Amino acid sequence: MQQSNLALPSEFVLRKATSEDNWPIRLLVLSAKLDPTQLRWQQFWVIECDRKLVACGQLRNFLDTQELGSLVVAPTWRGRGLGSFLTQHLISTTTQPLYLECLGQRLAQFYSRFGFVPVAFEDLPRSLKPKFRLSELAKKLIRVPVVFMHYQQTEAGNRAKLPRTEEI
Numbered sequence: 001m002q003q004s005n006l007a008l009p010s011e012f013v014l015r016k017a018t019s020e021d022n023w024p025i026r027l028l029v030l031s032a033k034l035d036p037t038q039l040r041w042q043q044f045w046v047i048e049c050d051r052k053l054v055a056c057g058q059l060r061n062f063l064d065t066q067e068l069g070s071l072v073v074a075p076t077w078r079g080r081g082l083g084s085f086l087t088q089h090l091i092s093t094t095t096q097p098l099y100l101e102c103l104g105q106r107l108a109q110f111y112s113r114f115g116f117v118p119v120a121f122e123d124l125p126r127s128l129k130p131k132f133r134l135s136e137l138a139k140k141l142i143r144v145p146v147v148f149m150h151y152q153q154t155e156a157g158n159r160a161k162l163p164r165t166e167e168i
Contacts, residue, residue, distance in 0.1 A: 013047065105147070
């Protein structure tokens with residue numbers, strides 16, 4: 001796999017979530033108005049600073065795929081590359097095809113820098129369709145700008161080129 005050009009600033013720590021992170025994760029996800037269902041602390045990675053959780057994200061496991069989800073950086077900690085670092089880390093730990101859903105073109109553009117490409121609901125793996133069906137319905141009925149995305153690998157089987165820190 002290609003090495004990344006992103007680095008975590010020295011005052012931050014990336015680690016696997018523990019049971020003590022359960023409520024801080026839930027509060028962070030709820031504060032970002034993200035889907036609070038299917039939050040399992042065991043699937044999360046967190047970034048902390050001074051023992052305070054400042055970012056989180058999870059890889060949800062499905063039968064034949066994984067979903068990158070619940071990626072949140074606390075508002076006062078944004079703009080430091082934490083979301084990019086965490087996204088890169090989650091991508092590097094995947095073991096199956098990787099998908100996500102995001103709201104709006106701004107987030108879709110963010111994820112496209114890591115090698116994600118938009119995909120139609122019909123082209124999602126069968127195991128993800130029940131979870132994403134409500135989003136697809138909202139997209140069609142009330143024009144919620146949901147974008148479903150799939151992580152693409154390069155032709156040689158390596159991960160897509162990750163952005164440099166200055167591109168974030």
